[in-house]
Amino acid sequence: MTTTTKTTAPAPTGGTLPLPPGIARLLAFGGAAGTLLSTFLSWTYTEEFPGNLTVYGYPGGLQLLTLTGALLTLAFLLSGQGLRGLRWLTPGGPNSAVRLLALGTLGVTGYTIGAIIKNLGGLINVDPGGYIAVTMALIGAVGALGLPSDVPQDADHPPANPWEQLVHSLKAPAPGRLKDHPGWVEILIISTAFALGLYLFTFGIDTDYPELFVGFMVLVAFLFPALGRAGLTGQLGQLTAKHRNVTVTAAFVAAFVFPFTQSNDAYATIGTNILIFATVALGLNVVVGLAGLLDLGYVAFLGVGAYTAALVSGAPTSSIGVTFPFWAAVLTGAVASLIFGVLIGAPTLRLRGDYLAIVTLGFGEIFRIGVQNLDGTSGPDITNGPNGIPNIPEVEILGFNLGEEHTILGFELGRFSNYFLLMLVCTIIVVTIFRRADQSRIGRAWVAIREDETAARAMGINAFRLKLLAFALGATLAGVAGTVQAHVQYTVTPEQYQFVEAVPPNSAFLLAAVILGGMGTVSGPLIGAALLYLIPAKLQFVQEYQLLLFGLALVLLMRFRPEGLIADRRKQLEFHDTGQLDVPKEDTGLNDKVGV
Structure with missing residues (x-):
């Protein structure tokens, strides 16, 4: 005996309003x-x-x-x-x-x-x-x-x-x-x-x-x-996936052209700070997006790189009194951030979830209070306390002073345009490192730990060592951005590295940039950071309500697009109905095959 199943085709539907x-x-x-x-x-x-x-x-x-x-x-x-x-x-x-x-x-x-x-x-x-x-x-x-x-x-x-x-x-x-x-x-x-x-x-x-x-x-x-x-x-996404190298090249060519389109150096300032913010967010994406570690004190690693660069770049108030060339200052800042990342990660990364978040939040505040107390009174005179380290010299590369105006191809590039191009080079390096890490065996192991650490351990993955590696890599990338930030802003002070501050980057906005843009992607944190920096910078008249509007925006985002603006396939499947049924709701015809 055979049975036939009548399938119902999806019915067409009208609009939201009942109109012909x-x-x-x-x-x-x-x-x-x-x-x-x-x-x-x-x-x-x-x-x-x-x-x-x-x-x-x-x-x-x-x-x-x-x-x-x-x-x-x-x-x-x-x-x-x-x-x-x-x-x-x-x-x-x-x-x-x-x-x-x-x-x-x-x-x-x-x-x-x-x-x-x-x-x-x-x-x-x-x-x-x-x-x-x-x-x-x-x-x-x-x-x-x-x-x-x-x-x-x-x-x-x-x-x-x-x-x-x-x-x-x-x-x-x-x-x-x-x-x-x-x-x-x-x-x-x-x-x-x-x-x-x-x-x-x-x-x-x-x-x-x-x-x-x-x-x-x-x-x-x-x-x-x-x-x-x-x-x-969707079709553009298929094209970019087909031509990945062309896509990356086109993106950075467009970014390179940006300062040449600006007649006002004040607008180039926003672009430079967006790149700094975006690069740090991409480093945090290694920790949060790939390895799944909730770090609420990540801005401290940016501060480590910035303070290190300020101390070794020949600032008049530096307690060390040495002057490194810029490339050496960048390496020094990156290594210092790496060391701090390992020192903080080694005793804390055996924790998970909320406990790890609380510990990293504490580390961020310890860093800020620590550099504030290293003023010669409450502690050794290293960071000049709450006054910070001002008058950081301009960057010079091969005799090219980035603090001066230069004419390139007939275009006048001011100070911030020069630093924008320098920061763009750093961003290219960070993006390359992120892509290589994401596509490697280590990147796949990070994703496995993020999805289910217990299952990853059962498959033979050394979760602690790989989480420490993610923490150290993220800290190093933040340190690189911090060395440029110190020169761009002329000074570093403890107030710049709070958990929540009126102007990003800070730990809360960095984490929001990763979630808003899309965890685990390259372009997501870049777009999220650009939005979170550009909107407050252009809407100074609502500065008193920034955090209120920021909170409302996050609530709406989590309600309507929890996977972020630029989401990978895994997040789309996780947060949205794929249309596939876990259990068939009707007879699928299996009975016909067995002769029932």
């Missing part, structure tokens, strides 16, 4: 087009609001962000209609991306009108063009929410409420198999992607006023998920 697809598409088109046209109107009558939004026929300031969002929404809508030349925009489906872009456009437009009302003192300061923009953006968002989902829903488990319906409608389908292209075309695509990334990063750093930066971040916060929902980032 044709009406929803019409509203989305009309709203996006109307929003685009509204940017050519005046939004306020006075030039007191930055960006000059008073001109007819010439968008400016935040209007340009609304214009960009509306253009992208229209482009993805037309791609979904099969318009020749735009089909490549949505290999995974257009509607989820349109939904996000329409919401992002509404967010930027609404924020702009709200900022005008707040800064200028009332609704009277908004011109009719502003009201038209908000209305059309709202219509576009309503239409986008009514579009059918790109992902068919499970007929047995439909969304139970509008919130689940919205979450389902924003899911991304698989990007599909990457089409075969000539090698030079694929390399050109990767290069173009990094060029666009450089442009976005430069635009964010070069924003002249906080309102423009906030609007930029709102649009970017919706843009990148939209690209993922459309399948573009």
